[in-house]
Amino acid sequence: MKFTKLVFVSVLIVVIVLSTSAASNLDHQQDTTDFNDAIMDSSEYPSAQGRWLLQNKRTRRVTCKKFPGICDAKGSPGPQCCKKKCVNILTDRHNCGKCGKKCKYNEICCKGKCVNPSFNRKHCGGCNNRCSNGEFCVFGLCNYA
Numbered sequence: 001m002k003f004t005k006l007v008f009v010s011v012l013i014v015v016i017v018l019s020t021s022a023a024s025n026l027d028h029q030q031d032t033t034d035f036n037d038a039i040m041d042s043s044e045y046p047s048a049q050g051r052w053l054l055q056n057k058r059t060r061r062v063t064c065k066k067f068p069g070i071c072d073a074k075g076s077p078g079p080q081c082c083k084k085k086c087v088n089i090l091t092d093r094h095n096c097g098k099c100g101k102k103c104k105y106n107e108i109c110c111k112g113k114c115v116n117p118s119f120n121r122k123h124c125g126g127c128n129n130r131c132s133n134g135e136f137c138v139f140g141l142c143n144y145a
Contacts, residue, residue, distance in 0.1 A: 091127070 064071045064081035071086035078088025082099035096109035103114035110127035124137035131142035
């Protein structure tokens, strides 16, 4: 009985020693592998140099502050320039009627004025949706009283 206990304990000690040494060896290999992967030779990866150049490329944006005529171009959001952006002050919620005039959260910009489309008879549910005579705008829908 003593002999089997002794063999079992010695085998257990050998297994623990081998597993800890193997684990520490693996950790060391992973550290060096990560370091070797971090160093990238440009001759080994020819496209790496091109990606680096693209990352450092700086593009200049053409703004309406320097070139006001750009807002009149086809596809422009609007003909006016507000804070270096082309906008339409007749419909833009952040520049309604003039630059910097913001509409409230429940309002939209119609013809340069902030209106509430839920209750405005001239702009019921959206810009220029008029309610007929005798109708009222209730929650964006024209209804009879």
